[in-house]
Amino acid sequence: MSSELRALHFQEKKIEEKKVNNKASAFMQVNQLSYRAAFLLVLKRDLTIAMRHKDDIINPLLFFVIVITLFPLGIGPETQTLSRIAPGIIWVAALLATLLSLDRLFKSDHDDGSLEQMLLSPQPVFILVLAKIFAHWLITGLPLILMAPLLAVLLHLNEQSYGALMLTLLLGTPVLSLLGAIGVALTVGIKKGGVLLSLLVLPLYIPILIFATSAIETAALGLPYSGQLAIIAALFFSSLTLAPFAVSAALKISTN
Amino acid sequence: MSTNSIPPLISATNLTCIREERLLFDQLNIAIYAGDIVQVEGSNGSGKTSLLRILSGLSQPYEGDVLFNEKLIGNCREEFHQNLLYLGHLAGVKGAMSAQENLHFNLALHGINNQASDIDCDNDIEATLAQVNLTEFEDSLASHLSAGQHRRIALARLYKSTAPIWILDEPFTAIDKQGIHALEQLFKAHIAQGGCIILTTHQDLFSIGLAQVKRITLDYGVDSDE
Numbered sequence: 001m002s003s004e005l006r007a008l009h010f011q012e013k014k015i016e017e018k019k020v021n022n023k024a025s026a027f028m029q030v031n032q033l034s035y036r037a038a039f040l041l042v043l044k045r046d047l048t049i050a051m052r053h054k055d056d057i058i059n060p061l062l063f064f065v066i067v068i069t070l071f072p073l074g075i076g077p078e079t080q081t082l083s084r085i086a087p088g089i090i091w092v093a094a095l096l097a098t099l100l101s102l103d104r105l106f107k108s109d110h111d112d113g114s115l116e117q118m119l120l121s122p123q124p125v126f127i128l129v130l131a132k133i134f135a136h137w138l139i140t141g142l143p144l145i146l147m148a149p150l151l152a153v154l155l156h157l158n159e160q161s162y163g164a165l166m167l168t169l170l171l172g173t174p175v176l177s178l179l180g181a182i183g184v185a186l187t188v189g190i191k192k193g194g195v196l197l198s199l200l201v202l203p204l205y206i207p208i209l210i211f212a213t214s215a216i217e218t219a220a221l222g223l224p225y226s227g228q229l230a231i232i233a234a235l236f237f238s239s240l241t242l243a244p245f246a247v248s249a250a251l252k253i254s255t256n
Numbered sequence: 257m258s259t260n261s262i263p264p265l266i267s268a269t270n271l272t273c274i275r276e277e278r279l280l281f282d283q284l285n286i287a288i289y290a291g292d293i294v295q296v297e298g299s300n301g302s303g304k305t306s307l308l309r310i311l312s313g314l315s316q317p318y319e320g321d322v323l324f325n326e327k328l329i330g331n332c333r334e335e336f337h338q339n340l341l342y343l344g345h346l347a348g349v350k351g352a353m354s355a356q357e358n359l360h361f362n363l364a365l366h367g368i369n370n371q372a373s374d375i376d377c378d379n380d381i382e383a384t385l386a387q388v389n390l391t392e393f394e395d396s397l398a399s400h401l402s403a404g405q406h407r408r409i410a411l412a413r414l415y416k417s418t419a420p421i422w423i424l425d426e427p428f429t430a431i432d433k434q435g436i437h438a439l440e441q442l443f444k445a446h447i448a449q450g451g452c453i454i455l456t457t458h459q460d461l462f463s464i465g466l467a468q469v470k471r472i473t474l475d476y477g478v479d480s481d482e
Contacts, residue, residue, distance in 0.1 A: 032368050045353070045361050052352040052397075112344025116314060121365045122337040256315050 046135035141173035164219035351399030
């Protein structure tokens with residue numbers, strides 16, 4: 001009698017569990033966005049946030065302008081000296097302005113928990129990371145490029161060098177954002193990672209600086225500078241393809 | 257759950273966690289089935305959050321594996337994340353965005369609410385925000401809202417979630433009594449649908465009417481200290 005009852009009970013339980021299981025399978029839906037949609041979603045979000053924190057856009061740009069305008073005042077207005085050092089000044093200022101703005105890339109997202117949510121989303125992390133880096137470049141890199149020719153006038157940059165200046169900045173500033181993102185991702189979990197970040201990132205920026213200034217100087221002599229430009233382009237494409245993966249790996253370590 | 261015919265939704269084998277040279281838990285085995293609600297208990301610093309982070313795949317355990325549907329979560333990351341909703345200590349709410357934008361982003365990131373037209377989508381999100389009592393705050397920037405309201409924005413995701421596994425770290429923090437009651441109803445519905453919930457809280461879940469709560473008690477680290 002009792003064993004019969006137990007068997008019945010067992011059967012009931014099994015049916016119940018089956019029901020539960022069926023319902024669980026109803027949960028399994030495909031929630032994946034297309035890569036493009038995921039990219040645009042994060043890009044739009046980051047740009048919206050930047051538009052509401054205008055100082056994020058203005059600060060690096062202001063730094064860039066101030067540093068460059070101070071040089072003619074400090075060195076003196078001699079055209080020759082200024083035009084000789086102009087490529088270096090513009091590029092060093094662009095590099096430091098980018099470094100100044102890097103912290104924002106993941107820091108606030110890490111502090112308020114939205115970074116965790118991004119890592120836990122069903123979208124591939126490298127797409128989200130790429131969108132964030134692209135947004136960072138639009139916010140800091142692009143304004144620098146637009147300001148650069150005006151400031152170059154201030155430094156009496158050789159007329160033949162403008163094309164080279166714009167091209168190197170156009171190819172080079174995305175590399176600054178991409179490489180910088182790796183450093184930020186590695187240091188985002190550390191409370192005061194500012195100094196460590198510059199130590200990590202600045203050595204990676206040196207090749208860009210060397211080839212970019214060399215291209216601009218070569219252009220001033222009226223010689224072809226496609227060699228240096230090709231190297232910067234190579235750096236751009238390799239960091240574009242590899243950096244997002246490095247960043248997502250680094251973020252996983254930082255949030256561990 | 258005595259029968260082994262149904263595999264657990266999420267399980268962990270031989271989990272060991274060491275933080276700051278302290279052993280938090282050792283050789284922990286967990287199996288959580290559809291329909292389970294599991295409360296992780298322990299005093300402050302006993303490793304509750306660490307356990308939840310390991311189960312969600314955010315942290316790596318010192319030793320041991322976490323399995324989803326009997327597969328290592330590292331090998332089926334995207335599939336696992338489609339079935340997971342994790343809410344941590346931090347609400348994941350952006351101060352510079354409005355409540356509505358925050359919720360929209362969080363849902364869209366997890367692939368919910370994408371197919372509808374923009375207007376439908378907005379209405380839908382307003383309705384969801386109304387469910388967590390944020391009706392008049394949709395358009396206010398989150399930075400102008402209180403801690404409890406931030407949490408409500410994060411919790412609003414639960415109402416739209418299609419994931420069976422919910423991992424919630426202190427979901428009741430900064431939530432008022434009515435809110436807790438609403439959440440409790442939501443939890444019941446979720447379990448009845450065959451989901452599972454793993455949560456930490458200092459609330460007594462028995463007293464609020466969730467009777468069939470399983471418990472995992474973490475006290476290893478605390479004992480070794482004393």
